[in-house]
Amino acid sequence: MGLIRWLGHAAFQITTNEGRHIYIDPWIKGNPACPVQREDLEEADLVLVTHDHFDHLGDAVSLLKAGKARAAGQPELLGLLEDKGIPSEKLMGMNTGGTVEVAGIAVTMTQAFHSAGRGWPIGFILTLPGGPVIYHAGDTGLFGDLKLLGELYNIDVALLPIGGLYTMDPLQAAMAVKLLSPRVVMPMHYRTFPALVQGAGEFARLVREKAPGVEVVVLEPGGRWEF
Ligand code: NI
Numbered sequence: 602m603g604l605i606r607w608l609g610h611a612a613f614q615i616t617t618n619e620g621r622h623i624y625i626d627p628w629i630k631g632n633p634a635c636p637v638q639r640e641d642l643e644e645a646d647l648v649l650v651t652h653d654h655f656d657h658l659g660d661a662v663s664l665l666k667a668g669k670a671r672a673a674g675q676p677e678l679l680g681l682l683e684d685k686g687i688p689s690e691k692l693m694g695m696n697t698g699g700t701v702e703v704a705g706i707a708v709t710m711t712q713a714f715h716s717a718g719r720g721w722p723i724g725f726i727l728t729l730p731g732g733p734v735i736y737h738a739g740d741t742g743l744f745g746d747l748k749l750l751g752e753l754y755n756i757d758v759a760l761l762p763i764g765g766l767y768t769m770d771p772l773q774a775a776m777a778v779k780l781l782s783p784r785v786v787m788p789m790h791y792r793t794f795p796a797l798v799q800g801a802g803e804f805a806r807l808v809r810e811k812a813p814g815v816e817v818v819v820l821e822p823g824g825r826w827e828f
Pocket residue numbers: 652654657715716740767
């Protein structure tokens with residue numbers, strides 16, 4: 602059985618049916634919303650980082666140093682990882698529109714509208730063997746081409762920021778859900794800091810209004826959704 606586990610903020614662990622562990626934006630140490638310790642994490646097979654802000658880069662270096670894990674990402678972000686001591690054999694360069702396959706998992710890079718120190722912010726669509734298709738939007742504002750992503754990829758689960766200020770707020774995120782038309786949406790990137798939206802209630806209400814066919818799954822940090 603596979604699962605998606607929310608580690609708080611934009612950090613997720615995805616465990617495939619085959620037992621592979623994928624970490625996206627693994628901010629563990631110093632993440633006030635993360636319920637687990639770095640030491641408690643299972644060894645990573647794949648590490649994905651949407652951009653180099655501290656709340657996304659997080660413990661990526663430590664996860665990559667610990668074992669066999671590889672990273673797929675933009676060349677500029679991978680350059681940053683290399684500067685921090687990750688050997689280039691572990692790094693798979695790609696860019697927006699590209700897809701790499703790791704252990705049967707197709708990782709597609711999508712655009713995102715935000716900022717970054719090195720490179721450009723992006724999102725990921727993961728197509729797991731036998732499903733599901735999971736979209737992690739990264740940090741982004743609303744953009745109309747989400748509709749194209751929804752048409753091209755049969756997205757089962759969309760992980761969307763709703764916290765406002767640095768990303769989409771609940772109103773924009775609900776419109777993003779309508780455009781993407783996933784089976785399930787899980788809100789992220791809220792409540793972590795006082796300046797962000799503190800709950801998912803308004804988002805859930807707006808999704809029921811704008812995209813009534815989509816199931817809103819609100820996890821607690823540490824919570825799991827099995828597939
Ligand atoms: Ni950011």
